[in-house]
Amino acid sequence: MIKAGIIGGSGYTGGELIRLLINHSQVEIDFVFSTTRVGKKLSSAHPDLLGQTELEFTGKVNLKVEVVFLCLGHGNSSKFLAENSFSNTTKIIDLSNDFRLKADSNFEEKQFIYGLPELFKNSISDAQYIANPGCFATAIELALLPLAKKGLLHNDIHVNAVTGSTGAGIKPSHTTHFSWRNNNVSWYKPFTHQHLSEINESLTAFDNEIGRLNFLPNRGNFPRGILATAYTEFQGSIKEAKALYQKYYENAVFTHISHEPIHLKQVVNTNNCHIHLHKHENLLLVTSAIDNLLKGASGQAVQNMNLIFRLNEGEGLQLKAGVF
Ligand SMILES: NC(=O)c1ccc[n+]([C@@H]2O[C@H](COP(=O)([O-])OP(=O)(O)OC[C@H]3O[C@@H](n4cnc5c(N)ncnc54)[C@H](OP(=O)(O)O)[C@@H]3O)[C@@H](O)[C@H]2O)c1
Numbered sequence: 037m038i039k040a041g042i043i044g045g046s047g048y049t050g051g052e053l054i055r056l057l058i059n060h061s062q063v064e065i066d067f068v069f070s071t072t073r074v075g076k077k078l079s080s081a082h083p084d085l086l087g088q089t090e091l092e093f094t095g096k097v098n099l100k101v102e103v104v105f106l107c108l109g110h111g112n113s114s115k116f117l118a119e120n121s122f123s124n125t126t127k128i129i130d131l132s133n134d135f136r137l138k139a140d141s142n143f144e145e146k147q148f149i150y151g152l153p154e155l156f157k158n159s160i161s162d163a164q165y166i167a168n169p170g171c172f173a174t175a176i177e178l179a180l181l182p183l184a185k186k187g188l189l190h191n192d193i194h195v196n197a198v199t200g201s202t203g204a205g206i207k208p209s210h211t212t213h214f215s216w217r218n219n220n221v222s223w224y225k226p227f228t229h230q231h232l233s234e235i236n237e238s239l240t241a242f243d244n245e246i247g248r249l250n251f252l253p254n255r256g257n258f259p260r261g262i263l264a265t266a267y268t269e270f271q272g273s274i275k276e277a278k279a280l281y282q283k284y285y286e287n288a289v290f291t292h293i294s295h296e297p298i299h300l301k302q303v304v305n306t307n308n309c310h311i312h313l314h315k316h317e318n319l320l321l322v323t324s325a326i327d328n329l330l331k332g333a334s335g336q337a338v339q340n341m342n343l344i345f346r347l348n349e350g351e352g353l354q355l356k357a358g359v360f
Pocket of ligand 1: 043044045046047048049050069070071072073107108109110112116131132133169170171202203204205206207328329332333
């Protein structure tokens with residue numbers, strides 16, 4: 037069994053990792069580190085785990101663990117690694133944005149690889165350190181990568197995406213307060229969201245010249261999931277667009293092209309990304325949907341771990357959608 041450690045275990049992505057790893061056939065959770073809940077049962081923070089595990093949060097880190105997941109806010113992962121030197125065989129999977137950009141990907145002796153399997157599967161399999169992508173970034177990159185690969189993103193790209201409240205982390209805020217969020221919708225960080233840099237880096241992996249990416253993020257009235265719509269000029273037919281996407285994702289375990297229009301609930305609670313294509317005059321509309329805490333975070337982190345340890349890519353990730 038692979039021994040795994042989780043840092044930031046009482047947060048949202050930490051909780052999802054615990055849920056995934058206790059059901060993973062090849063992994064045993066070695067420790068779950070917390071700054072606030074030492075000695076308390078994991079179920080004290082995640083009540084759904086009652087009866088599933090007797091593990092307690094710890095304040096001690098096993099630096100020789102085989103794989104560690106950092107589920108910390110931005111800036112805290114690099115700080116944590118500076119204060120805790122893991123063995124030189126420990127695989128590190130970081131969920132923050134500390135190491136995602138090429139300019140940030142070197143940390144001390146470590147070289148982090150951007151963990152989007154649909155883009156860098158081979159490098160991920162050979163990697164020791166993974167920078168797990170952002171949730172909006174995952175949904176948007178998966179929607180646009182097949183076009184980028186064919187050099188078909190030279191015109192402006194318009195993206196609108198709506199996220200659930202868990203995307204903002206467990207700490208309550210004005211905009212995650214039930215009274216404000218419920219029956220409400222609003223945009224934030226128009227054209228300036230922090231994921232734009234990693235999205236642009238991924239889309240230019242194939243073709244340096246891409247159009248301007250105009251991204252409007254929205255807060256939705258639901259706890260989990262991201263539905264993104266992206267459109268740009270496309271001269272080919274809808275049949276050609278579908279063929280291009282089917283080809284790009286022919287070996288993808290979790291990203292699938294739908295012939296029917298998609299909705300959020302068909303992917304919530306799964307590690308899937310569903311994509312739909314629609315042509316209107318000279319515009320191609322691409323819709324993608326993911327669960328922000330799974331394909332957008334902890335599920336993708338487990339997918340990356342599976343690749344690194346040469347396990348079945350989908351191990352522990354065959355999940356059932358919420359649907360109703
Ligand atoms: N939420 C999402 O949908 C999502 C998606 C993709 C990526 N991410 C990224 O993943 C990371 C974790 O996100 P999250 O939503 O799980 O956040 P979260 O719910 O706020 O959890 C973070 C946890 O980190 C621990 N922590 C807080 N301050 C710390 C510090 N100074 N040093 C060490 N530990 C500290 C806390 O756990 P303890 O009290 O147990 O120590 C806290 O619960 C973030 O960088 C986020 O941007 C999140």
